[in-house]
Every structure is written in structure tokens, then in C-alpha cells.
Amino acid sequence: xxxxxAAEDFVTxxxxxxxxxxxxxxxxxxxxxxxxxxxxxxxxxRFEGPFDAHxxxxxxxxxxxxIDEDTARGPVSEVLGGQSAEFVAATPGRFxxxxxxxxxxxxxxAIEVVESVEVESxxxxxxx
Numbered sequence: 001x002x003x004x005x006a007a008e009d010f011v012t013x014x015x016x017x018x019x020x021x022x023x024x025x026x027x028x029x030x031x032x033x034x035x036x037x038x039x040x041x042x043x044x045x046r047f048e049g050p051f052d053a054h055x056x057x058x059x060x061x062x063x064x065x066x067i068d069e070d071t072a073r074g075p076v077s078e079v080l081g082g083q084s085a086e087f088v089a090a091t092p093g094r095f096x097x098x099x100x101x102x103x104x105x106x107x108x109x110a111i112e113v114v115e116s117v118e119v120e121s122x123x124x125x126x127x128x
Contacts, residue, residue, distance in 0.1 A: 003061050003096040005036035005110040012038040022109070025049035030102045035109040039089050040116050046086045051079045054107065055100040064104045075111060089113040 011034040074095030098108035
């Protein structure tokens, strides 16, 4: 489990879109929607919300405490202000992120970057 996201929790974007949006603040409150996101390699991930109130930080959280680790490989980087930020999923793997102001309230999530996303029978799933 990474930042509250188990393998079955990841929401998958459609292959054709090659983009996804994570919203927070306003109507979403102290939540990221979706919290657990699966995208294919090369996809663009856009975060939309008030970063001044919810500064975005990359990393893993355990028991409400951010864990120092190398986050350079992940698609998310620190954002302290503005209303939107966009990142590219350039490396396969699972990468955590959190709100630096509300991490103890559980405002965190994860992005899983897979080689490709397959669509079968109306269901969307990740392909390792």
C-alpha cells in the first residue's frame, strides 16, 4: 500500500486520452480526486486546485508522517502556488504525493505509471 492506495484502488485513464486530471480543494475539500490514479507511460497528469492552501509534495507517507526518500524518478514535483500544474509520467512505477499542510488529515495519494493501459470488454486495467 502506498499513501492509502492498494493495488485494487487505482483508477485507470483511457489509453486514447493520454492525460488525467487530479482535483483538490474547493468541492473536493482536503481530498485528491482521484486519489489513486493509473496512467500509461508518457501520459500528462494535471493537478487542479489552490496550491497556496494545499502545497503539493512528492513522496511516501507512513502513519501521517512524510518519509524522506529519493523522489526524483516520480512524475510529481513540489508546487507551492497557483491553480494548476502539469507533469509527464516518464518512468514506470508507483509514486506517492501529499499535501504538505494536510498530510496528517490524510490528504495524500499515489500515481501508478504502467507501460500501457489496455481496454477489454469495457473494463480498463493496467498492463505491467
